[in-house]
Amino acid sequence: MSDIQNRVIAIIAEQAVLEPSDISLTSTLEELGIDSLGLVESIFAIEEEFDINIPFNANDPKESDFDISSVASIVAGIGALVKEQS
Amino acid sequence: MKRVVITGAGTINSLGHDVATTLEAMREGRCGIGPLECRDVERLQIRIGGQVRGYEPETRFNRQQLSLYDRFTQFTLIAAREAIAQSGLEFSGELAARAGVILGNSGGGMTTLDDNYRAVYEEGKNRVHPFVVPKLMNNAAASHVSMEFNLKGPSFTVSTACASSNHAMAQAFQMVHGGVTPAMVTGGSESMLCFGGVKAWEGLRVMSRDACRPFSANRNGMVQGEGAGIFVFEEYEHAKKRGAEILAEVIGYAMTSDASDIVMPSKPGAARAIAGAMQDARINPEQVGYINAHGTGTAANDKTESAAVADVFGAHADKLMMSSTKSMHGHLIGGTGAVELLACIMAVRDGVIAPTIGYEEPDPECALDIVPNEAREREVDVALSNAFAFGGLNAVLALRGV
Numbered sequence: 257m258s259d260i261q262n263r264v265i266a267i268i269a270e271q272a273v274l275e276p277s278d279i280s281l282t283s284t285l286e287e288l289g290i291d292s293l294g295l296v297e298s299i300f301a302i303e304e305e306f307d308i309n310i311p312f313n314a315n316d317p318k319e320s321d322f323d324i325s326s327v328a329s330i331v332a333g334i335g336a337l338v339k340e341q342s
Numbered sequence: 343m344k345r346v347v348i349t350g351a352g353t354i355n356s357l358g359h360d361v362a363t364t365l366e367a368m369r370e371g372r373c374g375i376g377p378l379e380c381r382d383v384e385r386l387q388i389r390i391g392g393q394v395r396g397y398e399p400e401t402r403f404n405r406q407q408l409s410l411y412d413r414f415t416q417f418t419l420i421a422a423r424e425a426i427a428q429s430g431l432e433f434s435g436e437l438a439a440r441a442g443v444i445l446g447n448s449g450g451g452m453t454t455l456d457d458n459y460r461a462v463y464e465e466g467k468n469r470v471h472p473f474v475v476p477k478l479m480n481n482a483a484a485s486h487v488s489m490e491f492n493l494k495g496p497s498f499t500v501s502t503a504c505a506s507s508n509h510a511m512a513q514a515f516q517m518v519h520g521g522v523t524p525a526m527v528t529g530g531s532e533s534m535l536c537f538g539g540v541k542a543w544e545g546l547r548v549m550s551r552d553a554c555r556p557f558s559a560n561r562n563g564m565v566q567g568e569g570a571g572i573f574v575f576e577e578y579e580h581a582k583k584r585g586a587e588i589l590a591e592v593i594g595y596a597m598t599s600d601a602s603d604i605v606m607p608s609k610p611g612a613a614r615a616i617a618g619a620m621q622d623a624r625i626n627p628e629q630v631g632y633i634n635a636h637g638t639g640t641a642a643n644d645k646t647e648s649a650a651v652a653d654v655f656g657a658h659a660d661k662l663m664m665s666s667t668k669s670m671h672g673h674l675i676g677g678t679g680a681v682e683l684l685a686c687i688m689a690v691r692d693g694v695i696a697p698t699i700g701y702e703e704p705d706p707e708c709a710l711d712i713v714p715n716e717a718r719e720r721e722v723d724v725a726l727s728n729a730f731a732f733g734g735l736n737a738v739l740a741l742r743g744v
């Protein structure tokens with residue numbers, strides 16, 4: 257899990273133009289200054305990194321079957337998808 | 343009707359990364375065309391082009407901007423920054439609300455298309471970067487200019503192949519002329535010197551393998567270029583009141599359609615555009631001292647264009663000068679009229695006529711003074727800029743010194 261967490265945080269940090277150490281698990285993407293374009297770019301980068309498909313629809317992120325409310329929820333969601341799709 | 347003047351100019355092309363360097367290259371008759379550098383160049387038959395060299399995108403844009411800006415958008419923004427800085431205009435309040443940006447472009451983000459087609463077709467990837475669409479759309483450049491400079495008035499992109507920039511600038515002129523807005527940002531850009539972009543042109547068999555030699559009897563086709571040219575068109579009194587430097591006055595234009603063939607040029611269509619621009623500018627043919635030719639270096643264009651000019655100007659055709667600067671910077675397709683307008687500004691402002699380089703043998707079918715190989719110093723009252731596009735869509739602009 258911690259490997260996935262570090263890799264996800266590295267991607268989010270790059271998108272937010274921050275150091276990984278500045279990202280906490282409770283941070284929201286909004287707090288990190290990631291806008292809607294930044295979000296789809298992060299999702300793309302995570303899909304590429306883990307070779308998975310993330311069920312995310314930018315039209316209605318809340319209705320997507322993928323919780324992006326915090327860094328922790330994203331890491332947890334990726335962990336589940338990696339297990340499911342590997 | 344309002345008088346319209348140019349108060350800012352910017353460019354990046356194979357001759358230089360700004361206006362001063364480009365005009366110096368034109369004065370010296372330098373050639374920006376050279377061996378093409380792009381992926382899979384060895385699979386191309388055509389391996390020359392007027393590429394922008396020594397350009398480092400990272401020094402002009404940050405990483406996030408680069409993820410959104412195709413090369414044609416990058417060129418546009420670089421040229422727009424130069425033009426707007428020179429104009430001294432700051433777009434806020436009422437001026438921002440009325441001023442817009444109209445640009446010409448033909449291919450859109452061709453390098454973005456090329457890279458991503460490769461990814462999905464050649465490499466078999468099933469996922470592309472989320473910004474492919476906002477990067478490749480033809481209006482991306484105009485939109486990014488509007489965002490960087492706060493232009494909130496009429497803004498759009500015109501696509502008429504090789505006449506795109508002239509159509510765009512004619513439209514921007516019309517808006518200032520008619521009083522819709524005191525200023526417009528206009529011009530055009532293109533960047534299609536990637537494998538797919540060159541391959542497509544190669545298919546038409548109109549490309550030269552060695553040089554662009556417009557009007558020369560041994561011409562053997564066109565050579566692609568890339569880059570951007572951007573201008574600030576401003577209402578004369580508005581510019582005068584704030585003491586802006588005026589580069590030239592735009593005095594008229596005309597647009598015509600051949601309504602005849604998708605690729606072959608037409609003498610009557612070209613002639614009507616040239617005559618129409620003079621009529622719109624209310625000038626006599628004798629006042630025209632210089633024409634920046636469409637002059638692509640193809641057999642068909644150059645003889646048709648020469649015949650059209652001879653028809654329109656009669657005896658005066660032998661007195662005026664007409665050069666094709668495509669011999670130096672290549673054919674920028676949708677951006678070409680914008681870079682070529684710089685040669686017209688140099689003619690009416692500085693009295694320097696850019697040459698047609700690479701000229702080797704006279705062609706009796708192109709028997710005009712095409713300013714062979716060396717620039718010339720000559721006072722010019724009015725200059726015209728010709729653009730005759732595939733699809734038979736023509737646009738000619740008229741400039742005068744101020």
